[in-house]
Amino acid sequence: MTTGIGKPTLDPALTTLAERLCHAAGTDLPTALTALTSGNPTGIPTALAAGWEATDVIIPIHPTLDLEEPGA
Amino acid sequence: MTRNLFDLGQRLRAAHTGQPVEIAAYAPVLPPVNPIACEVDTDGEHIYLTAASDTATATGADRAALAALAALGADLTAPHRTLVVGTAREAGLLASLAHQYRGDPAAAVVGWWDQRIDYPGTEAVHVVTEAARRRWVLGVHPDRERETATWREWLGVTGTGPQALLTIARMTASGSTLLDLLSAARADADSWERHQKRITAGRDWWMPDSRIDAAMGLVARSHAAEWYESLRMNDPRVALASAHDGSVVPGTVVAVTDWEAIIEADQPLSRLRVDSAVEAWRGEPIDAGGGICLNGRVQAATIDTNATLRVTVGRPDRKIKGIDVGSRLCLRPASVDSYMQANGRSLMAAKLFRGSNWIAGRGAPVARRGTVPLDVVVAAASD
Numbered sequence: 001m002t003t004g005i006g007k008p009t010l011d012p013a014l015t016t017l018a019e020r021l022c023h024a025a026g027t028d029l030p031t032a033l034t035a036l037t038s039g040n041p042t043g044i045p046t047a048l049a050a051g052w053e054a055t056d057v058i059i060p061i062h063p064t065l066d067l068e069e070p071g072a
Numbered sequence: 073m074t075r076n077l078f079d080l081g082q083r084l085r086a087a088h089t090g091q092p093v094e095i096a097a098y099a100p101v102l103p104p105v106n107p108i109a110c111e112v113d114t115d116g117e118h119i120y121l122t123a124a125s126d127t128a129t130a131t132g133a134d135r136a137a138l139a140a141l142a143a144l145g146a147d148l149t150a151p152h153r154t155l156v157v158g159t160a161r162e163a164g165l166l167a168s169l170a171h172q173y174r175g176d177p178a179a180a181v182v183g184w185w186d187q188r189i190d191y192p193g194t195e196a197v198h199v200v201t202e203a204a205r206r207r208w209v210l211g212v213h214p215d216r217e218r219e220t221a222t223w224r225e226w227l228g229v230t231g232t233g234p235q236a237l238l239t240i241a242r243m244t245a246s247g248s249t250l251l252d253l254l255s256a257a258r259a260d261a262d263s264w265e266r267h268q269k270r271i272t273a274g275r276d277w278w279m280p281d282s283r284i285d286a287a288m289g290l291v292a293r294s295h296a297a298e299w300y301e302s303l304r305m306n307d308p309r310v311a312l313a314s315a316h317d318g319s320v321v322p323g324t325v326v327a328v329t330d331w332e333a334i335i336e337a338d339q340p341l342s343r344l345r346v347d348s349a350v351e352a353w354r355g356e357p358i359d360a361g362g363g364i365c366l367n368g369r370v371q372a373a374t375i376d377t378n379a380t381l382r383v384t385v386g387r388p389d390r391k392i393k394g395i396d397v398g399s400r401l402c403l404r405p406a407s408v409d410s411y412m413q414a415n416g417r418s419l420m421a422a423k424l425f426r427g428s429n430w431i432a433g434r435g436a437p438v439a440r441r442g443t444v445p446l447d448v449v450v451a452a453a454s455d
Binding site: 011014021022036045049050052053055057058059 | 074095
């Protein structure tokens with residue numbers, strides 16, 4: 001993958017969006033990224049940190065349906 | 073604002089790792105049924121199609137495009153199939169082609185797909201970019217997620233053309249499906265059968281709806297959207313995000329009687345209006361989809377000087393049991409029951425066919441004043 005904040009080729013549009021949102025939330029993107037990537041997301045908006053960490057949350061899957069395509 | 077920041081956090085994480093971040097624990101769409109995938113484009117004068125099923129490919133422009141669809145099995149006399157397209161714009165192009173050559177046998181099938189695309193959760197049409205956005209977030213600006221090429225790149229799909237669309241559609245629909253989503257398939261099957269019968273009976277598929285049909289269609293589409301949104305909130309990851317826009321309100325019970333419970337919200341953030349029907353599950357947002365431990369209506373929502381939000385839920389169906397002071401729970405809007413919706417539509421249809429209903433062309437509408445919530449006014453203004 002070649003895109004990504006902090007990677008050699010950035011997505012400029014995402015960077016602009018992120019800067020705008022961080023500024024509105026009273027922080028700035030470099031500070032937020034440093035906090036997020038350090039594993040100690042203090043001093044930044046809790047919602048931003050929660051979004052960053054959401055993928056790590058273990059989800060209890062309830063009994064459900066595993067569907068297959070007809071004929072599969 | 074907090075939801076925007078939550079979404080940004082997920083997006084930055086995806087950018088940092090170079091991997092899509094899952095935003096749904098369950099597949100948000102049904103697996104495609106014997107799909108026909110289409111790439112559709114136009115130069116303003118002609119419409120070009122490249123299509124594929126699992127076993128064949130076909131191409132064509134204008135009328136030949138419809139012939140290509142027919143060659144792949146878009147047939148009114150056969151069981152319905154899923155149309156897979158990259159964007160809704162491409163489905164729109166296909167629909168305009170069908171209207172242009174409306175006597176073509178495949179046009180009637182395209183006409184049906186064009187109807188069903190308005191029903192969220194449908195298995196009749198799978199719009200790859202829209203469905204994938206309900207499952208993952210990518211480390212790019214949201215606008216780039218509206219392009220099929222972005223999804224190909226991030227999901228590691230090496231092929232191109234309609235075969236790549238099929239691959240992405242199957243990835244999006246893989247794994248456990250949201251419980252109850254299957255009722256969308258039943259609605260599709262019923263709709264296909266009605267469509268077949270109408271055309272067999274000699275009715276042209278392109279004929280505009282009668283006023284009553286249009287009114288009922290509008291309600292049915294609205295119901296489908298409400299039902300799908302409600303269903304999605306049973307997905308723990310969706311609930312987790314919804315806690316940041318006030319659609320889900322996690323909190324702690326601070327007072328409870330047989331008929332009323334007061335919940336102190338974790339954040340002063342709630343979209344649950346007074347008198348709206350609500351329900352709650354025990355635990356945290358990630359416990360969504362389990363049993364409901366409380367239902368009723370919001371009796372009051374107050375914020376004190378410490379910005380603490382308390383929501384009072386009363387008028388439950390039955391005495392409140394099993395909830396104590398200190399219990400953790402999450403409030404959400406009451407689940408939408410598709411059977412109740414269907415009953416409501418039946419009642420509405422009966423009203424439309426009798427009396428002096430102005431929608432049915434009898435009498436004139438009567439002006440009536442009523443209270444409209446601010447968010448409805450804002451949504452109408454932005455439309």
